Amino acid sequence: EAQVTQNPRYLITVTGKKLTVTCSQNMNHEYMSWYRQDPGLGLRQIYYSMNVEVTDKGDVPEGYKVSRKEKRNFPLILESPSPNQTSLYFCASSLYGVGEETQYFGPGTRLLVL
Amino acid sequence: GDSVTQMEGPVTLSEEACLTINCTYTATGYPSLFWYVQYPGEGLQLLLKATKADDKGSNKGFEATYRKETTSFHLEKGSVQVSDSAVYFCALSPTQGGSEKLVFGKGMKLTVNP
Numbered sequence: 001e002a003q004v005t006q007n008p009r010y011l012i013t014v015t016g017k018k019l020t021v022t023c024s025q026n027m028n029h030e031y032m033s034w035y036r037q038d039p040g041l042g043l044r045q046i047y048y049s050m051n052v053e054v055t056d057k058g059d060v061p062e063g064y065k066v067s068r069k070e071k072r073n074f075p076l077i078l079e080s081p082s083p084n085q086t087s088l089y090f091c092a093s094s095l096y097g098v099g100e101e102t103q104y105f106g107p108g109t110r111l112l113v114l
Numbered sequence: 115g116d117s118v119t120q121m122e123g124p125v126t127l128s129e130e131a132c133l134t135i136n137c138t139y140t141a142t143g144y145p146s147l148f149w150y151v152q153y154p155g156e157g158l159q160l161l162l163k164a165t166k167a168d169d170k171g172s173n174k175g176f177e178a179t180y181r182k183e184t185t186s187f188h189l190e191k192g193s194v195q196v197s198d199s200a201v202y203f204c205a206l207s208p209t210q211g212g213s214e215k216l217v218f219g220k221g222m223k224l225t226v227n228p
Contacts, residue, residue: 004157031214098214098215103158105150105157105159107156
């Protein structure tokens, strides 16, 4: 089954404790992206990647890191989480980019930073 | 910059009622337009899209027409069902500036009662 998976689905952590949210797709997509969803703000892009070893900032990259060492994986790293990073996070992928293409979203990771 | 404005709700309807969710956009050039739907506890999935002016996207009884003259992409359904209860996001894909992201509206929560 073609899908985007994220782990963990739910995470409670404390300020300053490094964490990684994994994202993996099995559709051989070149483009992958991370969004955060906050009430009243909709979805905002954090980082995106056009291909292996190619990443770029979205609208809200502060406090986040990403890497793209393999085509299928695009982990999101919070090196020192803060309470304002409490949010619902979605990974998305598509074949080549945004343009006219359908984005495939993962199920989401709900993060609470205390 | 590019932006999407949509009805935010929440909206509650009875089964078989008509639905219209307004969406207008601001963009340079000719963006592609999308409606994504988020069912409870799930990630977003594409509902329909239109890639040029006067195109009509349709799926699952929903329709939306790309109106360049009014910069709108309103979502309509003639008879909603309980299973349509979800959050609906209007989004656009910018065509200029090298951006590789979807620009989302804030989302509208729809509840359909039997």
